[in-house]
Amino acid sequence: MMGAKRMEANRLDVKAKFIRGFSDKTRLQILHSIKDKELTVSQIVEELKGNQSNISQHLACLKGCGIIVGRQEGKFIYYSLRNEQIKQLLHMMDVVFSQVEEEVAACDKNDRLDCCPSNKGGTENE
């Protein structure tokens, strides 16, 4: 039964989604900004010089991924890391990343950002 339904998003899909929460520049900036202190949405918007809608969506993502929590106080909502372990994970990511940073940055030898799948087309204008 329930044929068409996608269901069974087998643990790994969920785990991938969790990690994907960390894999975006803007979200990393947000996480950095609330690493040691709660901040309201507007404070984050200001700190990142970002777009309110965009930041709000990223916050929803981070919350949905179990990475941050929000606490309402009057009209404000204060966001912070979900717990100490998340903070430790972030720190460990930092440490490991520092080790490979150069190599990763060099990966796409020139100026494209991606090197994962294909570095296709785009720059062949002659």
Next chain:
Amino acid sequence: MMGAKRMEANRLDVKAKFIRGFSDKTRLQILHSIKDKELTVSQIVEELKGNQSNISQHLACLKGCGIIVGRQEGKFIYYSLRNEQIKQLLHMMDVVFSQVEEEVAACDKNDRLDCCPSNKGGTENE
């Protein structure tokens, strides 16, 4: 000058890219399969029951992200985690993920996988 060049992919972009290496189901499966042992591409393909081209591209991604290394031996290429710290990071991701797993899985209440940005349209055709 240098107009077209993207350059200046400021550390955070590179870090996001590094983490993005971990944020895909297939790549997580690959990492799991070589967590404790070297494997050749075809062994991985077999273990995951995957498509050779697809796996190969994911391996290139993982390598480009500094997560794994390849060692050629005759016609074979053996892939393994880059170092012990990567293994530790994977382990820590596991631990932290277990804590939030339920909540993350429940995030998109029904059967869609994403809850990050928008959970829009899509499933309303039956």
Next chain:
DNA sequence: CCATCATATCAGTATCCTCTAATATGAATT
């Protein structure tokens, strides 16, 4: 050299993700 096996790369399509602008909710204040 030629055939074969292991792996990598290419091209196309379909899907997913991020961004922006516009609009909606909801709490506080008057």
Next chain:
DNA sequence: AATTCATATTAGAGGATACTGATATGATGG
């Protein structure tokens, strides 16, 4: 209850990513 401020949600466009099938490289053995 109307206005204002803080935040969330929606819609659409553009760009990035994953997957597949076909083809290319590169090593080995005859």
